[in-house]
Amino acid sequence: MVQRAIVVGTGLIGTSIALALRENGVEVALSDPDPATLDLACELGAGSALDPGSMGTPADIAVIAAPPRVIPAVLRDLQDRGLAHVYTDCASVKDSVVRETTRLGCDLATYVPGHPMGGREKHGPSAARADLFLGRSWALCPTGKADPGAVATVAEVARLCGAEPLTLDAARHDSAVALVSHAPHVTSSAVAARMVGGDETALAMAGQGVRDVTRIAAGDPEMWQEILRHNAAPVADILEAVATDLTATAEALRAGGGSGTETVRDLLERGRHGHDRIPGKRGAQRVPGFASLPVVIPDEPDSLGRLFAAVGAAGVNIEDVRIDHSPGLPVGVAQLYVQPEALTELAEVLADQGWSVHA
Template sequence: MRTALVIGTGLIGTSAALALAGRGVRVHLVDHDPAQARTAAARGAGTDQAPEGRVDLAVVAVPPAHVADTLAEAIRGGIARAYLDVASVKGGPRRELEAMGCDLTGYLGTHPMAGRERSGPMAATADLFEGRPWVLTPTRETDTEVLNLALELVALCRAVPVVMDADAHDRAVALVSHTPQLVSSLVAARLQDADETAVRLCGQGIRDVTRIAASDPRMWIDILSANPGPVADVLAGIAADLDETVTALRALESSDEEQRLGGAAGIEDVLRRGNTGRSRVPGKHGAAPAAYETVTVLIGDQPGELARIFADAGRAGVNIEDVRIEHATGQQAGLIQLMVEPTAVTGLTAALRDRGWAVRQ
C-alpha cells in the first residue's frame, strides 16, 4: 500500500491516517467539514489535497447512517483499488449497498474495536488500535486483493485481525459494546438529581461503571440507530433480570422467612451468573483472566510518584500485571492497587515498605 484516502477525519479516521502516514503511506484526507480535515492534516495525518489519481485504499470513516451513501459514491467514482469502512455496524451498510446495485467485489466491511470517550481529530492517536481486535467481514464476493489490503491496513495499525460474519458481528457488539454504553448511561443518569451528600460518597465502583457514560451522545445516537434490534434484544434480557432482581430484593423485606430465603437465593443467582460471565472476559494477552493478588499502597498526588512506585516494583523483580487508582475525595492522595502474581505479594510488600511506601493490608 502506497496511497490511501481517508474519508471522515474524526477519531477513528484520523487515528488510522496517523498510523498509515507514520509508516510511509501517502494519505489524503477529506471530510464534509474541510476545517476538520485541515486539523487532521496539521497533526501529521496526511494532506487535505485531493489525490491526483486512483489510490490503493479508500477508508470510509463516517457515521453509520452515511456509510452506504459515501461508499456508493466512492465506488462509482472509481477512486480506489479497494474500499472499506470502519463503522461499528456491518450488516446494514452492506445490505444498503446491495440494494443500490453497487459492485461489492472491491468492498470489505471492517470494525476496529477501539475508541475513546473523546471524539474528533484532536483526540486521535496513531497507537489507538495497537493490540486491539479489528473485525473483517469478507464474503464470497470479496476480491482477494481487497482482503490483502485490509489485512495490510490492520498490520500497519498494529491491530489484531478477527474474521466474522457481518450479522454475527452486529449481535456481538450489541452485547459487548452498545448495551454497556446504555447501561453505563442509565446508571450515571441516577446521579443527575442525586443529593450532593450521596454524590460525594462516589468510589471506584461507580467510577468504573459510569466511565463510558461521558461519551458523545450524538455519536452514540448514530451507532445505536444503525443496530437497534440486537441492542434491544440484549436489553430485553437485562430487563427480565432486573424484574426478577427487584422481586428478590422486595422479598428480602418480607417478614416471612421462606420469602426472605427465596429472595436471597434470587440475588445469589444473579451475582453468581455475573461471576461466571465476568470470568469469560479475556484477560492479559487475550488469555483467560488470571487470579492476581492486590497490593494496595497510599500514594501522593505529586509528579513522579507513579514512576517511582513502578520503578521500585521493578527493582524488586516484580511485574505489575494491572493497576487501578482510587482517588481520595478532597485530599491530595489516593490508593493505588497493584495487581501481581500471588507468589509476588510478600516480596513486593516488603520491598515497598523498605522504600518508605505505606502499604495497606
C-alpha cells in the first residue's frame, strides 16, 4: 500500500495528484522550485513542504510532475539521495525522457515512466482538482528493467487518483498521444488563431461549437511548445494528414457541386464515425443510440445539482451530459443523454417537478 509519497512539482498535475492521494489517507510531501507555487499548494491542503532531513525512511513513491526536459536530472537527483523506493513521472511524452534517463544512468528498476491522461486548459495549483483523473487512463510505460513491484506501486497511485492504469511501451505511447492529445491541441490553436482577425460582430455571435473546438487552445504556449518538440515526428504525421483532408475539402468547396460534394460529405461522415469511436465513461465505446433530453436550467447556484438529484430520484442514469450556455441570458440548456427507454418517463417526471423540458 502507498502510505507516504513525495510530489515534485506543484502545478496543476502535481497538486491534483497530491490532493487525490491526501483524500485517500496518503501522507504527501511537496517540492517545487517556485516558493510561491509550493506555498499555495500547501495552503490548499495538498501536503506539506518536503524536508529531506526529517523524512527518516524513504517514501513509498516519488512523483515527478515537471517539464520533460528536467525530469531525467530530477530523477537522478532524487535517486542519488534515496528519497523514495519507487519513482515515476507525469510527462506527456515518454520516449525522449526514457532515453535521457538511460543516458544519465538512472536506476530503471525503480523508475516507471507514467502519464495521467487528465488536464485542463488552466494551469497552476489554483486550478488543481482531486478528481482531475477520475475515470481517465493513466499510461504506464515501464522499461524492460522495471521491477514488477515498482510497476504495481505506480499502478496503485493511479487507482488512488481514480484512474485506470494502462500499460504500453514508450514509443507506442507517444504515437497514441500524438493522435488523441498533441495534434488536436495544435488544430484547436489553428482554429482559435482565426479569431484574432475576427471583427467584434462575428465574435459576438460565437456559440458553444466554437467554444468547444477552441477550449484547449487556452493552454500555456510555452509548455505546449516543449511537448511538441519532444514528440515532433508523430505529431507532424497527424497534422499532415489533417492538412490533406482540409486542403481537399477547401478545393471541393471552391469547385462547387459534383464530385466536390462527395469529398465534403466523406470528411463529415468520417468525422462523425471517428467521434463515435472515442470511448465514453468506463472506457466503453461511445454509443450513438443514447436519447437526448434538453432541460432549461437557470444560471444560479445549485441548479445543476438539483437537476441531477431529480434525475437520480427518478431512478435514471445519466450516460453523458452537455451544458449549452445562452450568451446574455440568465439560463442555459442541459442536454441529458439517457437510455432511450427512459426518455419519456424522465421527461414527464421532470416536467411535473417544474423543470422546463423539451423532449
